[in-house]
Amino acid sequence: MNKLQNTLLANAIFSGMSGIGLLLFHKEIADIFSVNSSTTFWIVGIALIYFASTITYEIFKQRPIPILFIIIQDILWVIGSIILLVSQPFGISITGNYIIAAIALIVFFMAIAQSKALSKVDTIDADGKKRLRFKTIFNANGTKVWKVISDVGNVYKVAPNIDDSSIVSGNGEGMIRSCSHGKDSWTETCSLWKEEEAISFVVHTDKPDYPYPLSFLQGAWYIKEIDSNNTEVEMIFDLKFKNKLQNLFVYPLMKFKFGKSFNVLLDNWKAIIEEHSNGSWFFA
Numbered sequence: 467m468n469k470l471q472n473t474l475l476a477n478a479i480f481s482g483m484s485g486i487g488l489l490l491f492h493k494e495i496a497d498i499f500s501v502n503s504s505t506t507f508w509i510v511g512i513a514l515i516y517f518a519s520t521i522t523y524e525i526f527k528q529r530p531i532p533i534l535f536i537i538i539q540d541i542l543w544v545i546g547s548i549i550l551l552v553s554q555p556f557g558i559s560i561t562g563n564y565i566i567a568a569i570a571l572i573v574f575f576m577a578i579a580q581s582k583a584l585s586k587v588d589t590i591d592a593d594g595k596k597r598l599r600f601k602t603i604f605n606a607n608g609t610k611v612w613k614v615i616s617d618v619g620n621v622y623k624v625a626p627n628i629d630d631s632s633i634v635s636g637n638g639e640g641m642i643r644s645c646s647h648g649k650d651s652w653t654e655t656c657s658l659w660k661e662e663e664a665i666s667f668v669v670h671t672d673k674p675d676y677p678y679p680l681s682f683l684q685g686a687w688y689i690k691e692i693d694s695n696n697t698e699v700e701m702i703f704d705l706k707f708k709n710k711l712q713n714l715f716v717y718p719l720m721k722f723k724f725g726k727s728f729n730v731l732l733d734n735w736k737a738i739i740e741e742h743s744n745g746s747w748f749f750a
Contacts, residue, residue, distance in 0.1 A: 530718030595705065
């Protein structure tokens with residue numbers, strides 16, 4: 467298992483064992499805490515067991531947004547514990563307060579460990595760059611696929627996250643393209659152009675008016691003909707945030723949105739390629 471899975475496993479075990487303990491010994495724990503009713507303890511026990519089950523699910527799925535939500539719940543537990551320790555609304559015993567503080571400290575360190583591990587997801591180098599990959603196979607030969615994908619000036623017609631696009635200058639490698647989405651706009655330079663093989667664009671993130679929190683963004687499209695009826699296309703996006711905290715709080719949402727956008731893009735490309743096979747062109 468990777469580091470993120472290990473931190474989640476530790477949290478799942480601790481939360482699950484705590485929940486089971488509260489369920490089995492809620493009356494004894496109520497006595498230790500010097501409170502009259504044990505109802506709260508077994509209710510919290512059930513909640514912790516459910517929480518542990520959601521963590522266990524994410525150990526296998528490793529979805530950034532749900533994992534971020536798990537971390538937020540851990541932080542809320544710590545904040546709630548601090549409020550209890552400071553306000554003392556239920557007259558909890560000194561031993562009970564020590565137990566609350568100890569558990570809060572453990573949960574705090576687990577939240578930190580999970581946060582560090584989540585912020586490293588998809589990181590490819592010591593500089594902090596992240597990489598997203600999308601791959602599919604089109605039922606067409608490489609020439610047909612290339613003709614669609616290399617129509618880079620019309621990318622706005624297939625990409626749901628781009629409202630407009632145009633070639634500013636140049637052709638092939640060195641070409642400059644302008645894109646926009648809503649009120650935001652940016653330019654990018656073609657850094658690689660190999661006929662029927664690969665295209666790559668580097669976004670001008672250093673421009674003062676660049677609207678997104680990235681210090682680096684590069685997208686590449688690789689085309690590999692498997693046979694006369696099948697062609698593999700792989701999209702690779704390398705990116706780096708301006709602020710390290712954005713790796714934790716922004717990247718999970720960005721990865722989710724990128725995934726949705728590029729699934730739509732691939733579907734649109736597929737529709738165009740199939741339409742071309744019938745003798746017509748979407749961009750014509």
